[in-house]
Amino acid sequence: MARGPADPEVKAKVLEYLGKVQKAKSRDVAVAIGATKSDVDNAVKELTAEDLVEYLYITTTFICLKGKVQTPS
Amino acid sequence: MTEKKTPLLDELEKGKWPSFVTEIKRAAVKSEAAGELLQVLERSYNERRGHWKHGGIVGVRGYGGGVIGRYVDEPQTYPNVAEFHTIRLLQPSGWFYNTKALRTICDIWEKHGSGLTNMHGSTGDIILLGCKTEHIQPIFDEFSEAGFDLGGSGSCLRTPNCCVGPGRCEHACYDTLEACYNITNEFMDELHRPMWPYKSKIKFSGCANDCTSSIARSDCSVIGTWRDTLRIDQDAVKEYVAKKFDIQEMVCDKCPTRCLTFNASTQELSVVGEDCTRCMHCINMMPKAIRAGKEKGATILIGGKSTIVQSAFMSWVIVPFMKMETEDDFEPFKDLMRRIWEWWDENGKSRERIGETIYRLGMTKFLQGIDVPPVPQMVFRPRANPYVFWNQDDLDRSGTALDGSKL
Numbered sequence: 001m002a003r004g005p006a007d008p009e010v011k012a013k014v015l016e017y018l019g020k021v022q023k024a025k026s027r028d029v030a031v032a033i034g035a036t037k038s039d040v041d042n043a044v045k046e047l048t049a050e051d052l053v054e055y056l057y058i059t060t061t062f063i064c065l066k067g068k069v070q071t072p073s
Numbered sequence: 074m075t076e077k078k079t080p081l082l083d084e085l086e087k088g089k090w091p092s093f094v095t096e097i098k099r100a101a102v103k104s105e106a107a108g109e110l111l112q113v114l115e116r117s118y119n120e121r122r123g124h125w126k127h128g129g130i131v132g133v134r135g136y137g138g139g140v141i142g143r144y145v146d147e148p149q150t151y152p153n154v155a156e157f158h159t160i161r162l163l164q165p166s167g168w169f170y171n172t173k174a175l176r177t178i179c180d181i182w183e184k185h186g187s188g189l190t191n192m193h194g195s196t197g198d199i200i201l202l203g204c205k206t207e208h209i210q211p212i213f214d215e216f217s218e219a220g221f222d223l224g225g226s227g228s229c230l231r232t233p234n235c236c237v238g239p240g241r242c243e244h245a246c247y248d249t250l251e252a253c254y255n256i257t258n259e260f261m262d263e264l265h266r267p268m269w270p271y272k273s274k275i276k277f278s279g280c281a282n283d284c285t286s287s288i289a290r291s292d293c294s295v296i297g298t299w300r301d302t303l304r305i306d307q308d309a310v311k312e313y314v315a316k317k318f319d320i321q322e323m324v325c326d327k328c329p330t331r332c333l334t335f336n337a338s339t340q341e342l343s344v345v346g347e348d349c350t351r352c353m354h355c356i357n358m359m360p361k362a363i364r365a366g367k368e369k370g371a372t373i374l375i376g377g378k379s380t381i382v383q384s385a386f387m388s389w390v391i392v393p394f395m396k397m398e399t400e401d402d403f404e405p406f407k408d409l410m411r412r413i414w415e416w417w418d419e420n421g422k423s424r425e426r427i428g429e430t431i432y433r434l435g436m437t438k439f440l441q442g443i444d445v446p447p448v449p450q451m452v453f454r455p456r457a458n459p460y461v462f463w464n465q466d467d468l469d470r471s472g473t474a475l476d477g478s479k480l
Contacts, residue, residue: 026268027418035425038415058139060228061268 006043010035014043015052015065023064027036078117086410097189106153106187106203113151125350131158131206133213137267139223140209156206157187161224162255166250167237168192177219185212186433195290196274197234224425227267232293233257235277236284244356245279246297246369247397253277255403260410269414269428270421271381279363281353287388288379292300292427294374294388297398299366309362310342324358344472370396372450373406375413376428386428391440391452409443416442437464 013033018024026044030037045064047053056062056069079094086092100107113124124146131142147195148155162178178199182188187203194200213223224232233256236242238249241353246454256275257264263273274389276287279297287294313320320335320342332348333340334356342362356363373395377388392409396402413427416439421430431439474480 036415037418045262053267055137057132057267061137061266 006046007035008038011043013063014040014047014063018053018063018065018068021064023062023069025060025062027061044054077112077115081113081118082111082115089420092101101308102186103183104188106157107155107189109151110157110187110189110203113145114280115152125157129295130273131209133210133223136213136223138229138265139213140224143203150151154203157203158206158209160186160201160204160209160212161194161196161226161232162201163222163224163232164193167240168197169240169250174213178216178221181212181215184438185215187364192445196224196231197285198232222261223265224268225264225272228259228269228271229265229267229273230263231263231272233275233277234285235258237277238277241280242284243360244297244353244365246299246365247279247371249277249295249297250277252295252397252403252406255400256407256410259407263414269418269436271424273414273417273427275410277371281351282357282480287455288374289366289377289378289385289387291377291388293413294376294377295371295406296374296396297397298370298372300352300368300370300394301366303343303349303366304364305342306362307341310359311340313359314340318359320359327354327358328352329354332342332466370394370398373409376426376431378428382429383432386432388428390450391443393446393448393467394438409445412443421444423445429443 006070010033012028013035017032018028025031026040027037029044030040033040033044044055048055052066053063054066056064062069080127084093085094094111097107097111101111117123118401126144126146127142132138132140132206139161141161143157145151145154145157165174177189179188182190182201185204185208186201187204191200191202201212233253235249236245236248236255237244240250241255256370263269273293274291275293275295277284277295278287278289281296281298283294285291285294286448309421310320321337324342325331325333325335329352330348332345332350334345336343351365356365371394372390373392374388375391376386379385395406397406399428417427419432420434420438420442422433426434436451468474469480472480
């Protein structure tokens with residue numbers, strides 16, 4: 001059974017937290033906003049589809065607000 | 074290019090078996106990178122140390138894995154292999170290709186890379202060895218256009234792999250090819266986006282012969298089995314006897330649970346189904362007389378891995394039997410995998426495989442975390458290997474304490 005839609009409250013908290021930092025791992029976001037990592041992952045998946053957040057791959061996966069961090073060329 | 078001597082590598086060309094040195098030398102006729110690769114390797118053999126640096130930030134847009142950075146530590150000496158990155162491509166289930174597909178792979182790779190391939194890597198991917206950073210995106214774009222996708226690398230789901238299954242093997246208890254294809258497509262996000270504590274592998278074997286070595290090499294093994302009893306064709310048994318095949322010694326005496334009995338006077342073979350562990354030994358020895366049961370599916374095992382934080386682990390049973398016949402049957406497996414990964418993601422330390430997390434925290438917590446009830450098949454031997462302990466809740470419900478007294 002696939003995961004259902006993300007919790008709007010978690011999505012809002014993720015956006016708020018990412019507004020305060022350059023980039024973060026989803027685990028760190030989860031700890032900071034008091035949610036589970038899977039809920040954050042689910043929220044981030046939707047936020048990337050909405051073009052508000054993007055993934056950064058720097059040896060592991062970071063997330064940041066869309067366009068906030070310049071990807072290394 | 075001036076040909077340089079490689080006496081140590083030349084030793085590896087001797088013998089009747091294929092030699093990777095011979096193949097790299099053939100590639101070196103067209104590729105300077107392949108020639109320099111031989112020089113680096115010969116030097117490593119002389120000095121007994123490697124000259125490769127692993128990692129770095131290389132990749133393609135939108136993907137977190139699939140490309141592994143490789144750099145030589147003396148780029149000025151070996152300029153053609155200064156950047157020698159590896160690309161992993163998702164293989165087709167069972168490694169079935171037509172010649173057109175193989176030609177497409179090789180043509181794109183010779184155009185942009187060293188021309189060297191490894192068909193296939195230990196996870197099963199098509200491995201393309203050696204390209205420069207500037208070629209990575211064009212290579213991906215062309216492979217993508219041709220219908221291929223990148224495999225897994227880093228802390229993500231690695232490319233799932235399966236045995237040849239019903240494509241060529243009568244022992245397959247489920248369609249490993251379809252299961253692998255379907256489940257790979259389901260977990261594309263997990264495959265291309267490394268965000269777990271470490272890597273996670275799934276391997277699908279059609280029977281307990283385990284041709285993918287899933288029990289030792291994958292975090293999740295899906296091994297074909299059957300729920301009912303072996304089917305024995307007594308006429309075929311008699312044919313084995315007529316050919317002087319020693320059924321007692323070769324089959325019954327080697328059955329791990331001694332569940333088979335051969336009656337020499339009637340020349341009949343019988344089985345105690347409850348004792349059979351579905352090990353496949355008798356079927357392998359007498360394939361014309363013994364077949365798997367009719368009710369087929371798969372056993373799901375967890376935790377296999379090579380030595381990293383802990384020593385090497387074999388995976389162990391968490392679901393003794395799961396139907397794997399139709400697409401709908403895959404859903405419970407997908408749901409189980411999501412729960413397993415979620416638990417591991419929450420509880421695992423960095424670079425800790427799931428088997429190691431279970432070892433550290435205990436099977437009981439794991440089973441509670443993924444909401445799977447303990448069953449006898451999880452235990453190696455009754456009362457000898459108590460992975461699963463009673464909870465206080467269970468004891469309260471039963472009304473009996475551990476020492477046998479009434480609560």
